[in-house]
Amino acid sequence: MRIYLDYAATTPTDPRVVEAMRPYFTDRFGNASSVHTFGQEARAAVDRARRTLAEALGCEPSEVVFTSGATEADNWAVVGVAFAHESRGRHLVVSSVEHRAVLEPARWLAERGWEVTFLPVDRYGRVDPDDVRRALRDDTVLVSVMHANNEVGTVQPVAEVARIAREMGVLVHTDATQTFGALPVRVDELGVDLLSASAHKRYGPKGVGFLYVRRGTRIEPLLRGGAHERGRRAGTENVPGIVGFGKAVELALAAREAEQARLSGLRDRLVRGLLAVEGAFLNGHPTERLPNNAHLSFEGVESESLLLALDLRGLAASSGSACTAGSLEPSHVLRAMGLPPERAAGALRLTLGRWTTEAEVDAAVEWVREAVAELRRASPTWRRAHSATHS
Ligand SMILES: *Cc1c(COP(=O)(O)O)cnc(C)c1O
Numbered sequence: 152m153r154i155y156l157d158y159a160a161t162t163p164t165d166p167r168v169v170e171a172m173r174p175y176f177t178d179r180f181g182n183a184s185s186v187h188t189f190g191q192e193a194r195a196a197v198d199r200a201r202r203t204l205a206e207a208l209g210c211e212p213s214e215v216v217f218t219s220g221a222t223e224a225d226n227w228a229v230v231g232v233a234f235a236h237e238s239r240g241r242h243l244v245v246s247s248v249e250h251r252a253v254l255e256p257a258r259w260l261a262e263r264g265w266e267v268t269f270l271p272v273d274r275y276g277r278v279d280p281d282d283v284r285r286a287l288r289d290d291t292v293l294v295s296v297m298h299a300n301n302e303v304g305t306v307q308p309v310a311e312v313a314r315i316a317r318e319m320g321v322l323v324h325t326d327a328t329q330t331f332g333a334l335p336v337r338v339d340e341l342g343v344d345l346l347s348a349s350a351h352k353r354y355g356p357k358g359v360g361f362l363y364v365r366r367g368t369r370i371e372p373l374l375r376g377g378a379h380e381r382g383r384r385a386g387t388e389n390v391p392g393i394v395g396f397g398k399a400v401e402l403a404l405a406a407r408e409a410e411q412a413r414l415s416g417l418r419d420r421l422v423r424g425l426l427a428v429e430g431a432f433l434n435g436h437p438t439e440r441l442p443n444n445a446h447l448s449f450e451g452v453e454s455e456s457l458l459l460a461l462d463l464r465g466l467a468a469s470s471g472s473a474c475t476a477g478s479l480e481p482s483h484v485l486r487a488m489g490l491p492p493e494r495a496a497g498a499l500r501l502t503l504g505r506w507t508t509e510a511e512v513d514a515a516v517e518w519v520r521e522a523v524a525e526l527r528r529a530s531p532t533w534r535r536a537h538s539a540t541h542s
Contacts, residue, residue: 153465154511158352158443158504159301159329160469164395165354165505171398172356175391183388184379193390200397207400208346208363209337216362216380217393221328223373224347224362225252227384228324231370232293232345233260236322240290241265244316246278246297246307247487250326253295254483270296275436276305276488283312287319297326298336298346302471302484302500303435304444306334313342322368328352328360329441332403333411344368350392354505355399359392414503415442417512421501422447424516428523432494434485443503446471448494449519451533452526457499460522466515469500 155163175196181189183197198212205212218224233243245257247269261267268286270278278296287294294316299306313323324345327336331348338346345368349360364370364383377385403410422445425431430450449457454470461468471482481495490498501515527533 152514153467154515155467156501156503156507156511156515157467157469158507159304159441159500159502161351161357162354162504163506164351164356165399165402167402168355168395168398172391172395175394179390181390183390184377193388196394197388197390200393203397203401204361207332207336207404209339210363211366213381214338214363214366216364216383217388217396218360218362218384219358219389220351220360221250221326221347221349222252222360224349224360225250225324225326226256227362227370227373228345228347229253229256229293229295230260231373232322232324232368233265234371235369236292240288240292242268242288242291244268244270244283244286244291244294244321246270246272246295248272248276248278248300248302248305248484249295249297250301250328251483253297253324253326257295272305272487274488274490275439276300276303276434276484277436277439278307278312280308280311280315284315287316287321291316291319291321293322293324295324295326297328298330298341299327299334299441300435300484301329302482303446303488304329304441304502305436306330306439306441309341309343317342317344332400333407333441333443338363338365345370350396350399353399353403356392356395359389359396361396410505411442414507417503417507417509418443418445420509421445421503421512421516424513425519428520431523434488434490434494434498441502443507445501445503447499447501448490449497449499449523450493451530451536452497452523454496454498456526457497457519457522460526461518464518464522466518468515469502470498471500 179192181193183193201212257267316323322344325343326347332353344365346363351357374385432448434446485495
């Protein structure tokens with residue numbers, strides 16, 4: 152038996168999504184910019200998907216701009232807004248737990264004359280809206296705070312942050328990649344001007360996403376060389392990908408509430424089982440968290456060794472973000488939360504999804520228990536500290 156509990160890294164494409172995409176690789180292969188019937192068919196399919204996504208977000212279809220994924224959408228939001236508003240100011244406010252697709256463009260700008268304030272978070276990984284208020288200046292042009300964190304699952308108070316920023320006339324971006332299609336994501340309720348999402352985190356294909364850009368928001372294009380997407384993002388549209396994204400979101404929304412109730416039930420079962428292990432701690436917010444995210448630390452264990460031991464047993468998990476995998480540095484998110492180094496070193500993220508069953512959760516608990524015990528037996532420091540209780 153192989154068990155996949157890494158749905159925050161990527162999801163399998165739902166077979167119904169694959170079916171919806173199939174004709175757009177073969178019979179309806181047209182370029183959506185062509186005037187002939189092949190082109191018009193492709194154009195109609197792209198527009199249909201755009202309407203589905205706009206309806207989900209509660210916005211106009213023209214406010215949805217397709218990209219190659221959330222990395223591009225995040226980069227574009229930060230760099231595009233900064234460049235379009237240079238004459239007004241060169242200050243950005245970004246949370247310290249953002250995905251690197253937001254953090255690194257912000258750092259890149261900081262090396263080129265922009266000033267960036269990185270907002271702290273509390274021990275649960277949450278931004279304090281009062282810190283946003285204190286960070287805002289006359290020359291601030293953008294605030295970027297993600298909707299939910301991809302590592303520890305903490306949901307941010309985006310609506311409150313946005314209200315404060317917009318009172319000051321500052322644009323607000325949120326990376327909703329982990330929440331779009333899972334939690335309610337309506338741009339007016341959140342009060343944001345820009346929002347990123349990606350298909351492959353919601354049972355759609357890899358390589359397609361969008362940036363929601365509120366009407367009237369000034370933003371410089373990143374990609375030039377064509378009039379696609381109303382001149383905002385050049386490049387032939389990924390028609391099958393866009394069709395798949397539309398279908399994936401349609402399916403996710405139809406089942407959203409029941410699915411989130413099911414997942415949070417399984418998540419709680421998983422967390423309960425794992426917290427019964429000695430020296431185990433839950434990371435992230437106890438209640439304000441993604442329904443499918445369990446993030447724990449096991450003292451006396453190294454994440455990388457644990458992941459390998461779990462993979463040998465057949466369980467696919469993660470130490471945090473896919474981007475920090477392979478490095479022994481604690482993630483920037485755990486560091487920002489102030490986790491003690493030995494706890495950050497033993498982090499394990501398990502994320503559940505559409506095909507996760509109770510039997511899989513129970514097997515995962517058993518395998519983590521076994522793997523943790525095995526690694527601790529091999530650890531002289533753990534054995535020395537616990538020899539009294541395990542003689
Ligand atoms: C996965 C992820 C991204 C990157 O999305 P891609 O479409 O894979 O480029 C960005 N932000 C968050 C929060 C993510 O989870």
